[in-house]
Amino acid sequence: MSSRQSSRAALVATRVWLLVMMVLLAGCAGDMQPVTHAGVEEGVHNDDSFLSSQSRQRLAGTGGQSGFYMLDSGREAFLSRAALIEAAEHSIDAQYYIWNSDASGEYLAGRLLLAADRGIQVRLLLDDFNAEDIGKLFAVLGTHPNIQVRIFNPARSRDGWGRWVSFLMDFDRINRRMHNKTFVVDGAAGIVGGRNIGDEYFGFDEARYFRDRDVLSLGPVVDGMTDNFEAYWNSRWAYPVSVLYPDTSAGGDVTAALHQLRRQAGTQSGLPVSAPADSSQGRSELTELLSQLTVAHGELVFDPPFETMEEPVETPKRSAKALQRLAQAASEEILIESAYLILTEEQLQILDMGNRDGLEVSALTNSLATNDLVTNHAGYARWRTYMLEQGIRIYELKPDAEACRQWLDTDGFCETGEASLHSKSVVFDRSTLVVGSFNVNLRSIYLNGETVLIIRSEELAEQVARDIRTVMEPHNSWEVSLDNGGELQWRSGREAHTTEPAVGWWLRTQSRFLSWLPIEKYL
Secondary structure, three states: OOHHHHHHHHHHHHHHHHHHHHHHOOOOOOOOOOOOOOOOOOOOOOOOOHHHHHHHHHHOOOOOOEEEEEEOOHHHHHHHHHHHHHHOOOEEEEEEOOEOOOHHHHHHHHHHHHHHHOOOEEEEEEEOOOOOOOHHHHHHHOOOOOEEEEEEOOOOOOOHHHHHHHHHHOHHHHOOOEOOOEEEEOOOEEEEEOOOEOHHHHOOOOOEEEEOOEEEEEOHHHHHHHHHHHHHHOOOOEEEHHHHOOOOOOOHHHHHHHHHHHHHHHHOOOOOOOOOOOHHHHHHHHHHHHOOOEEEEEEEEEOOOOOOOOOOOOOOOHHHHHHHHHHHHOOOEEEEEEOOOOOOHHHHHHHOHHHOOOOEEEEEEEOOOOOOOHHHHHHHHHHHHHHHHOOOEEEEEOOOOOOHHHHOOOOOHHHHOEEEEOOEEEEEOOOEEEEEOOOOOHHHHHHOEOEEEEEEOHHHHHHHHHHHHHHHOOOOEEEEEEOOOOOEEEEEOOEEEOOOOOOOHHHHHHHHHHHOOOOHHHO
């Protein structure tokens, strides 16, 4: 059993117990009440900035179109965010599901602090589900006069087992997460996509890499990103960090912590790349990227936060409906790249994919060997045969995929590290592309807040389609199909398997057991 499988085995019993208890305790009341904000707060808007000038210059005469640059490389995704922080002149609004307290997470937090030192108004919005390790750091940042921090839909307990008890006892509320991810600077440029903030998303972690995709944008779609941010920022379930960490003050410990964060950001400690360190360098890097923009019509679609946590969750949300309309309009090809993939009978009947002559639907997702969550793979496995019977062609990423060497230029990682898909992209008829936070699964359809960017560009759609098709090739993935007897098989060239490949019996057993549980909506 590999180290990865051993660690999964050690955690799975706890995760299963917690998940089962969450379902059993669904509906138990919690005692967190929504907050009342002083009023609807809007960000700083000023057309007099470098980024505003770039937007006007590069989009002049395009008839309301936007500009897009695909951030396929984790390293480029990190450097783009770092450059935007340095280029900021008025405001930075950052919204994330996960912000890790590792080298990249602390570096970007430190650069935001330095930006605030020079007068930039910074607003940080973090979902609470993964905030245990970073919450206190965000509370410290929140003491700066130019930084505001809010935590979305928090548990009352901030750490330890008490936090898990809070999750269990307030399941209906806490199960609704802000999975949206946006990064907007000066209201003029923004990044949207699937990446969280952390070393494993940028290719800096020595053991794990999450393959993902973001889009750097200028133009009208950035207004949609701002609307998305402010909808959650002004939500009654976005708590000021000072409410959750009332013991944080501007005393000596906080001053020392801020000083340490500034020092780390100044020395770029722990980073494997050289990030732009001032406004001049940030503008220079962005000028080069923005010169490569593809101009096209775009639309930003986001799910607004729940007004109350008692609202039913039986209806697809706004982002899911937008994808549904695109899928129903497709006539030739739908290409799906989704880290987690669950489509049940209800969704596939609505889409009616199997009854449209000439329509090919292909999906790339994680195998059991590359999935970071056994529970999520089990939910997918529960419906995998049905999806195949409905005509969807499914490809699962190999743990030794040759594409790893195209994703990363880190020597030796692809021989010793673990790469998995975190991407969330769909291409319709090679003419329309969707990139965002939306996994093609039930949680994204019904429960999470999600953000999707719809780009109507044959050039970008073709670019992403080629990339997805490349990863579907035999040297990168297994094609999963049904044999003549209706049994699953995994094929890659001459290689064939009748059980989940590249994993041991224990991991297969865990996945099979979990696949019997009707919990796919919560995965």
